[in-house]
Amino acid sequence: MAAEAMAAPLAATPPSVARPRPTPLPPQPQHSARPAPSSADRRGGTHALPAPTQRVALPPAESEVSCWLARGVLADLIPLFREEAIERLEQLRALTDDDLRELGLKMGARLRLRNALAAPSASTSQERGGVGGGAAPSDAEREDGTAGGETVGEVGWEGEGEGEGEGEGEGGGEVVGYHSSASWGVRAVVVDKQLANWNDRWDGRVPAGGAHLPLDLTYPGLVRVHAAPPLFLCDDFLSPQECDDLIAICTPLVTRSKTDGGVSEARTSRSCHLERDIGAAPALLKKASRLTGKPTAEMETPQLARYERGQFYRPHHDAQDESLSARPHSVGSANGGQRICTVLIYLNQPDEGGFTRFERLGIEVVPRRGRAVIFFPAFLDGRIDKRYLHEARPAVQTKYVCQIWIRQGVIDDGKPAGLGFALLSALRESR
Ligand SMILES: O=C(O)CCC(=O)C(=O)O
Numbered sequence: 070m071a072a073e074a075m076a077a078p079l080a081a082t083p084p085s086v087a088r089p090r091p092t093p094l095p096p097q098p099q100h101s102a103r104p105a106p107s108s109a110d111r112r113g114g115t116h117a118l119p120a121p122t123q124r125v126a127l128p129p130a131e132s133e134v135s136c137w138l139a140r141g142v143l144a145d146l147i148p149l150f151r152e153e154a155i156e157r158l159e160q161l162r163a164l165t166d167d168d169l170r171e172l173g174l175k176m177g178a179r180l181r182l183r184n185a186l187a188a189p190s191a192s193t194s195q196e197r198g199g200v201g202g203g204a205a206p207s208d209a210e211r212e213d214g215t216a217g218g219e220t221v222g223e224v225g226w227e228g229e230g231e232g233e234g235e236g237e238g239e240g241g242g243e244v245v246g247y248h249s250s251a252s253w254g255v256r257a258v259v260v261d262k263q264l265a266n267w268n269d270r271w272d273g274r275v276p277a278g279g280a281h282l283p284l285d286l287t288y289p290g291l292v293r294v295h296a297a298p299p300l301f302l303c304d305d306f307l308s309p310q311e312c313d314d315l316i317a318i319c320t321p322l323v324t325r326s327k328t329d330g331g332v333s334e335a336r337t338s339r340s341c342h343l344e345r346d347i348g349a350a351p352a353l354l355k356k357a358s359r360l361t362g363k364p365t366a367e368m369e370t371p372q373l374a375r376y377e378r379g380q381f382y383r384p385h386h387d388a389q390d391e392s393l394s395a396r397p398h399s400v401g402s403a404n405g406g407q408r409i410c411t412v413l414i415y416l417n418q419p420d421e422g423g424f425t426r427f428e429r430l431g432i433e434v435v436p437r438r439g440r441a442v443i444f445f446p447a448f449l450d451g452r453i454d455k456r457y458l459h460e461a462r463p464a465v466q467t468k469y470v471c472q473i474w475i476r477q478g479v480i481d482d483g484k485p486a487g488l489g490f491a492l493l494s495a496l497r498e499s500r
Pocket residue numbers: 078374382387413423424425426459460461462470472
């Protein structure tokens with residue numbers, strides 16, 4: 070389904086591996102004659118919001134109950150409550166002992182559940198801004214602040230640009246800064262020429278006149294580490310507690326990650342999606358919103374992913390590659406438009422491996438707990454920016470990440486939050 074294709078980034082394959090055939094796409098709605106203004110327009114940008122969206126299912130996201138159960142010793146009950154569509158903690162609380170017995174829960178499980186619900190951690194996520202209690206996993210965390218890998222040099226920061234409008238010329242770029250301290254960790258890599266000229270129908274030219282989503286450059290900790298195209302890091306984007314919460318949620322929920330064509334040998338991690346309005350998601354999306362100026366309704370449900378030793382995500386673009394699509398712009402315009410910004414956050418800090426490599430920029434980002442990497446898979450107008458080809462290098466130790474993909478416009482996920490969507494659409498229409 071088209072929306073799933075967008076929610077799971079397109080996997081691209083190196084030349085030695087057969088390229089997966091683009092998934093045939095269902096008929097797509099046409100752009101409306103009069104697109105509504107986008108948030109960027111309101112900020113003075115020039116791009117147009119994609120057509121009113123078609124209601125297309127997004128990948129299934131985990132419910133509040135699943136996330137809460139996942140945090141404690143109750144993960145075994147997730148399938149049961151999923152099956153019964155018990156999604157909110159208040160629904161769970163309303164179940165009587167008889168109800169639970171009827172659902173087939175043994176006395177031991179009923180007791181565990183009752184005790185867990187009585188604990189302070191069982192207040193709703195909205196009240197707490199987090200998800201239930203339970204010990205966070207202790208894997209792969211380092212407190213000494215170091216990260217593996219050789220760092221090849223140090224240069225001073227050359228100031229921060231405005232994050233857009235540099236999109237002309239050849240695909241090369243300039244690393245404006247990386248730090249010699251490995252704990253800081255952006256390192257230059259020798260660009261693999263084959264990948265740099267890799268056969269994704271990119272001739273090395275960057276579309277003229279392209280602008281990227283502007284960021285709030287005053288966001289605490291935001292640093293531009295690559296000039297053109299811009300690539301930003303933001304350390305401590307998430308606190309250690311927020312990272313631990315997300316890791317704890319994702320551990321029992323993840324299933325094999327998919328790409329545009331479903332399960333693929335190009336992407337071997339496991340992942341899940343969180344509802345936008347429950348658990349840790351709202352706080353997470355709020356930060357992304359502050360950073361990008363985009364409303365959370367224009368963000369996909371956050372994804373959590375886990376890589377075990379040896380798992381990877383081969384070079385790919387996060388945006389729909391129109392040149393590979395049978396219907397240019399189709400997936401993007403179907404619901405929310407193209408992905409124009411990726412906020413990738415590392416939730417833990419492996420000692421080695423798991424770097425995010427941008428081969429065409431000649432840099433690798435070192436995973437560091439709480440660090441966000443921000444880049445722009447497509448320009449504001451929806452054209453893909455192929456300079457951001459990237460991959461997750463094979464993990465050596467378990468690695469956890471969280472991804473937030475921001476679209477050109479509002480995503481209609483068919484959820485009650487659709488009220489917000491409807492209001493926003495109405496507001497935009499009336500302008
Ligand atoms: O895990 C990483 O380092 C990169 C993940 C990624 O590129 C993706 O999920 O689209």
